[in-house]
Amino acid sequence: MAVQSWEERLAAANTTTTTTNAAPKKPKGFFREWGDAILFAVVAATLIRWATFEAYTIPTPSMEHSLLVGDYLFVSKLHYGPRTPQTPLQVPLTHQTLWGTSLKSYSEAIQLPSYRLPGFSEVKRNDVVVFNVPFENQHPADLRTNYIKRCVAVAGDVLEVKDMQVYINGKPAVNPPQSQNRYFLQVNEPVRDKVFQEQGISDFNSPNGVPQAQMTPMGPAYVVDATPQTADFFKKQPFIKGVVLDQSPAGQGEAEVFPNNPDYPQSTPSVNGPSKNWNKDNYGPLQLPKEGQTVQLTPQNTPIYQKIIMRYEHNEGVTMQGGVLLQNGKPLTSYTFKQNYYFMMGDNRHDSLDSRYWGFVPADHIVGKAVLIWMSVDPYADFFHKIRWNRLFNFIN
Numbered sequence: 001m002a003v004q005s006w007e008e009r010l011a012a013a014n015t016t017t018t019t020t021n022a023a024p025k026k027p028k029g030f031f032r033e034w035g036d037a038i039l040f041a042v043v044a045a046t047l048i049r050w051a052t053f054e055a056y057t058i059p060t061p062s063m064e065h066s067l068l069v070g071d072y073l074f075v076s077k078l079h080y081g082p083r084t085p086q087t088p089l090q091v092p093l094t095h096q097t098l099w100g101t102s103l104k105s106y107s108e109a110i111q112l113p114s115y116r117l118p119g120f121s122e123v124k125r126n127d128v129v130v131f132n133v134p135f136e137n138q139h140p141a142d143l144r145t146n147y148i149k150r151c152v153a154v155a156g157d158v159l160e161v162k163d164m165q166v167y168i169n170g171k172p173a174v175n176p177p178q179s180q181n182r183y184f185l186q187v188n189e190p191v192r193d194k195v196f197q198e199q200g201i202s203d204f205n206s207p208n209g210v211p212q213a214q215m216t217p218m219g220p221a222y223v224v225d226a227t228p229q230t231a232d233f234f235k236k237q238p239f240i241k242g243v244v245l246d247q248s249p250a251g252q253g254e255a256e257v258f259p260n261n262p263d264y265p266q267s268t269p270s271v272n273g274p275s276k277n278w279n280k281d282n283y284g285p286l287q288l289p290k291e292g293q294t295v296q297l298t299p300q301n302t303p304i305y306q307k308i309i310m311r312y313e314h315n316e317g318v319t320m321q322g323g324v325l326l327q328n329g330k331p332l333t334s335y336t337f338k339q340n341y342y343f344m345m346g347d348n349r350h351d352s353l354d355s356r357y358w359g360f361v362p363a364d365h366i367v368g369k370a371v372l373i374w375m376s377v378d379p380y381a382d383f384f385h386k387i388r389w390n391r392l393f394n395f396i397n
Helices: 006-021 030-051 193-198 228-235 302-312
Strands: 053-057 071-076 128-132 146-153 158-162 165-168 181-186 214-216 219-226 242-245 283-287 294-296 318-321 324-327 334-336 341-345 366-376
Touching: 030 053, 053 366, 128 341, 146 158, 146 165, 181 228, 219 228, 228 242, 302 318, 302 324, 302 334
Parallel strands: none
Antiparallel strands: 053 071, 071 366, 128 146, 128 366, 146 341, 158 165, 158 283, 181 219, 181 242, 214 219, 294 334, 318 324
């Protein structure tokens, strides 16, 4: 049995007396109450945004018609697993700048290694993915601009595009049902604006969103992005002379494609690169790097891997000299990849700045999977037709 000395009993008695005679706790003031509530809300919103879902909007037509300009999305961080912050010194609920200003909302004084917590899915082919665009260098990796594209190939795949058809490991990939290409609509007279509006065709370089006729090498024509079904509609119209698909022929190389432009936008495009006969519609074959895979480096394939080795995998002492990769002054003859890489393309195949131009997306740049359209606003519609009601709460395929 435990016993107490008289000193312990006296101390206990004093404690009881002090507690009994203590003044009641002063209630929080109005500003303290609101301050605590706001702090709690910010912390909760930050945790939800980091670990579960985040809202995004579509600002450009690169995914039309699968996703439209003015669509508001929920992006799941749970599918692939949330990333631990690389840049912890950041104003909560911001991305690159403070709201409504050009002031940076973060400090790079502390940069941490990035890890990904477990998710319930891997990135799969045909997933619509939000990621930090890898070619930016003015921001840390986790704060680079968010892009949204469709993953057409995963690590280890061999990708090829023939006559605009994507092939994965030698087999034709399934095309998104609402994917678009560019067409020339040859005309003798102007087409009514209502025709384009009814067919869901917009020109985001036009003030009212309606395409305007222009002089082209094939005469007066409208240059539009449309689905094959919409192109078939115009072929049947008496006011259209002809519908011509804007397609780059095989063997006609484009200097702008990766890896002819190996370090977009820092490098200079060249038709003398390893992919000199590739273009946006006829591309590859190109194998995607996979974690643990080792490649032998040659002058021919160095432009394909130089960004990975110099930038994405945080290797020390790597430089480029005369087209040769050096580490601590010694030529690199082989390299083993530290993470997986993905190939992203927009569903609007002729109006998308994607992996065909800037290369692979590293696994640590993946943000999440786009899962739901919760709101959609037509930027060119009048007040009574502003909301696209038929798109609300649609799941994204």
